[in-house]
Amino acid sequence: QKEVEQDPGPLSVPEGAIVSLNCTYSNSAFQYFMWYRQYSRKGPELLMYTYSSGNKEDGRFTAQVDKSSKYISLFIRDSQPSDSATYLCAMNVDNTDKLIFGTGTRLQVFP
Amino acid sequence: EAGVAQSPRYKIIEKRQSVAFWCNPISGHATLYWYQQILGQGPKLLIQFQNNGVVDDSQLPKDRFSAERLKGVDSTLKIQPAKLEDSAVYLCASSLDVAPLGTDTQYFGPGTRLTVL
Numbered sequence: 553q554k555e556v557e558q559d560p561g562p563l564s565v566p567e568g569a570i571v572s573l574n575c576t577y578s579n580s581a582f583q584y585f586m587w588y589r590q591y592s593r594k595g596p597e598l599l600m601y602t603y604s605s606g607n608k609e610d611g612r613f614t615a616q617v618d619k620s621s622k623y624i625s626l627f628i629r630d631s632q633p634s635d636s637a638t639y640l641c642a643m644n645v646d647n648t649d650k651l652i653f654g655t656g657t658r659l660q661v662f663p
Numbered sequence: 664e665a666g667v668a669q670s671p672r673y674k675i676i677e678k679r680q681s682v683a684f685w686c687n688p689i690s691g692h693a694t695l696y697w698y699q700q701i702l703g704q705g706p707k708l709l710i711q712f713q714n715n716g717v718v719d720d721s722q723l724p725k726d727r728f729s730a731e732r733l734k735g736v737d738s739t740l741k742i743q744p745a746k747l748e749d750s751a752v753y754l755c756a757s758s759l760d761v762a763p764l765g766t767d768t769q770y771f772g773p774g775t776r777l778t779v780l
Contacts, residue, residue, distance in 0.1 A: 560703065584766060595667070595754050595771030596706065603766075640705050649694065649758065649767060650719055653705025 555579050558641055558654030567663050571628040575641035575654045578622065582643040582652075585617050587626045590638045590656065599639075600626065631661045665689065667772030669755050675778045681743040684775045688736070688757030694718075695732055696769060697740050698754040706754055712738065713760065742777075750779045 558575045565571055573587075584603055588596035600615040602608045602624075608615045614627040624643075628635055638656040668687040676682050688695050694713050698706035709728065711718040714735040723730065727746070732738040742749055752774040758767040 556705075558705075593773070593776075595756070595773050597771065598768050601766075601768070642705070649696075649711060649769075650708055651706075651769065653707070655703065655705050 553578055555652050556641060556643060556654040559657055560655050562658040562660055564660045564662065565631055567631060567633060567661055569631050569661070571631050571635070571659060571661075573626040573628075573639050573641075573657050573659070575624050576622055577624070577643060577652075579643075579645070579652075580619075580622065581645040584644050585615070585624050586642040586651070587613075587615055588640040588642055588653075590640060592637075596640055628659075631659075633661050633663055635659060636661050667755055667757055667770055669753075669772040669775055671775055672773065673776045673778075675780065676745055678747055678779050679744040681741065682745055682777060683739050683741045684753050684755075684777075686738045686740070686755030686772060688738075688755070689759075689770055691759065692757035692770075693735070693760035694758045694767070695738050696756040696758075697730055697738070698756065698771075700752045700754055700774070702751070709740070745777075745779045747779050750777055752776050 556577045587600040590596040605619045612629045616625040638658045640656040641654040642651045697709045700706040709723045710720040710730045712732040730740045754774045756769040756771045758769045
């Protein structure tokens with residue numbers, strides 16, 4: 553079993569839709585949870601960062617962590633064609649910089 | 664602020680040949696990472712440097728991969744000899760290393776896309 557599982561998609565939605573992206577994990581020691589966005593032929597860039605359980609909102613993006621279920625989500629409201637990219641979840645344990653990434657979910661927002 | 668620079672952007676080689684990738688991190692960033700991203704997968708950490716020293720190289724295939732970071736700035740990653748399964752994007756990232764461990768943002772370069780024929 554992989555430490556981090558993520559549905560690879562692709563996920564295709566119309567502009568304006570609410571998008572839900574999810575990851576599950578098996579290592580209960582993970583404390584820091586991140587979402588990266590990766591455009592085609594580019595490196596990943598950090599979108600959201602949360603520590604332990606809870607919600608965090610930044611503009612149209614909301615990151616949610618449920619440690620009891622070992623489940624994290626990223627919600628995108630009012631999705632735009634410019635949101636079309638691969639979204640990678642990543643996590644690490646306390647006191648280490650080593651990130652464990654999911655496989656990424658490819659999102660396509662069509663006009 | 665300039666981002667992480669990597670070169671070359673693309674490389675095609677035959678199996679058993681050697682190849683080297685170069686990374687220049689963001690100025691002032693103490694920590695440098697090399698990741699391997701195989702098509703359809705997330706990045707996998709190969710090696711982490713803090714200044715000149717290696718922090719983690721547990722997933723680096725040391726029989727064929729080597730990396731160095733001389734003077735704590737630029738870094739090179741080498742593969743010798745290459746295998747078909749080394750075809751991937753090699754990403755370099757750097758972080759400032761001022762926040763508590765695990766919380767520093769990693770900034771990624773555009774990657775080098777390696778194809779081994």
